[in-house]
Amino acid sequence: MKGRVTLLGAGPGNSELLTLIGKRRLKEADVVLYDRLIDPSLLAFTAKNAELVDVGKMPLHHKVKQSKINEMLVNYANDGKKVVRLKAGDPYVFGRGGEEAQVLNNQGVNFEIIPGITSAIAGLAAAGIPITHRDYASSFHIITGHHKKDGQQLDWENIAHQEGTLVFLMGMAQLSNICQELISHGKDLQTPVAVIQWATQWRQKKVIGNLTNINDLVVKHQIGAPALIVVGNVVQLSDELSVRKPLDGIHLLVPFSARQRLFNLLTDLGATADFYSRQEKVPVATDFSAINKYSSILIDDVASFRQFIQLLIRNGKDLRVLAGKQIIAGNQSVAKHLKAMGLLVDKIMPVDISQTNLVELGGEKPQYNIGRFLKLYKEEHSLLTLPFELAEFSGVVFPSTASLNDFLTSLDEEQKSHLQSLKAFTMGKLICQAAQRCGFSEVINCQPNLQATVEKIKEEFARD
Structure with missing residues (x-):
């Protein structure tokens, strides 16, 4: 049986900018190969037994070479695995997703592309910059600042004379050269420029200048990779359209x-x-018939109560076994959750009560050591x-x-x-x-x- 490879875009950084189908594919995955720039919280959406492989790439250093990644994708799929290749941004926007898809296609591997929100657009929006605006720019151009080893150069004459917004990805090492090339090919020296680092994340930073001073501003404010370079009049809208919230940067x-x-x-x-x-809380075998001997039930936590309900149902019973018994919650939070689940408590700890009349329902160990303790679950670490x-x-x-x-x-x-x-x-x-x-x-x-x-x-x- 052959597996499937999903080339999945993780979005620009904020974990909530992952698509719904992307979240579902992560849950279904047997193996996830992920990059350095993805938010590690996305890995929380994977199944407990999924294999997580860090193939992260850093500037000038590849933890795992692209040829090896390609080989891993093919081999895992041929082993019948559901594989997710989790890539920052969008797989087809300077993410080498096209190259990986070609390899998979040539090897006869079943694959799919799930787009991600590209930082080239979302990163600008997070800094208050619309990539297009009727009064400022009617087009945009996304350009890589990272060239192949063969030294192939960009067509600066064409780029400098494009109407609209220019967005450079992976270009921080070339920032000075980008500005010089644009100026030397006719771009106005006062053209606004913004550099946005870690867009959409808590550590997002930006500086705004023009083609003549942006490099100095980046050095002054210690802006580095990963960052977006935005050139064009839409940059002027940044302060006006930036949305500020009470916990920004936290x-x-x-x-x-x-x-x-x-x-x-x-x-x-x-x-x-x-x-x-x-x-993970795993139920354990428990003789719940002991409940009948006690007039008071102390519930340590919500997990214990949920496990207790499941235990009752498995034995053909329900919450009517608690009729006439005093229900005690371990704390205010437990009492609130029990109420939401349809059970009103009589008391909340601490209380004075006879130990001989109470059974405590809990997890790994008793929290109060009062009366008899029934262990309802164990934790798998x-x-x-x-x-x-x-x-x-x-x-x-x-x-x-x-x-x-x-x-x-x-x-x-x-x-x-x-x-x-x-x-x-x-x-x-x-x-x-x-x-x-x-x-x-x-x-x-x-x-x-x-x-x-x-x-x-x-x-x-x-x-x-």
Whole structure:
């Protein structure tokens, strides 16, 4: 059985600019070969058992040669694998996707192209620059600043006299030469120029000048690759059309969640949010008949309750077994989630109660050691470490003690040594106390609900 190769565009950097079909293909993939410039959070959308291969390329250095990448794509597909070649931007916009597609076609490999949003357009928009505008430019031209080794030169005479916007990709090493060539072939010295680094991301930076001074401005403001070079009158609109939000420039780590509610709230305010992975909760065999012997049920966390429901259903029962029993939630957050799931609690910990009348439902170990403990699930730890440098982040959010433990489990030794540079936002007192023992630069306790936590994050970074 032959597999399939998907040449997938990841977009310009922001993980939400991935297409819906792209997200689905990542979930279906057996193997993902990814580039350096993709947002590592996209890898959170892959299946647990997917093989992830870093073939990232850096300027003047190829971690894996293109010929080897081509060979890997063919071999994986011939082994019957569903392969995703995850490339920054769009595969067919200076991404060598066309070359890879030719190889796959020549080798008889089943393949498809899923376009991505190119930085040549989206990167400009993120900096307030429309690539076309009726009053400024009616056309645009996307040009590579990176030439083949044979020394083939661009047709500068033609480029310099094009009407419209010029966008140079992969051209930072040639910026001075680009400006000189445009001037020497007749371009007005005062033509506006913008350089945008890390477009659509938290670390986005831009400088605006003209053909005579942009190189000096780039040096002054320490702008480097990856960056876009934009030449044309549309650059004048940048300040007017730039959209500013309260959390612009803030980079946060949040737990991965299928619903992504916290992620959405933060990104809507301008933050860049990336994921740390959660451990998978696997049900364990439990004798739930012991429930009948106790008058009070303490539920440690939402995961425990979900596993309890599944256990009941597998045994032909439902929540009616809880009739007449006192229900106690481990904390306010658990109580809120149980209410949303149709169960109203009688009390919230801490409470005074006889240990002989209580059974605690939990995961790996009891949180309160009160009465009898029923272990409902175990956690299977991911083999992958967190794919980020912690120095890049402004803070990390912990909705639960379990999420804190999952985060710490995903760190290697070097990452653990950088916790002191990171602020921790905790959603509850018990989580706050646990985080304070971990070495974060600051632990900020928030109310145990998403909206209040987001407001606290806004307040914190507004002060900074």
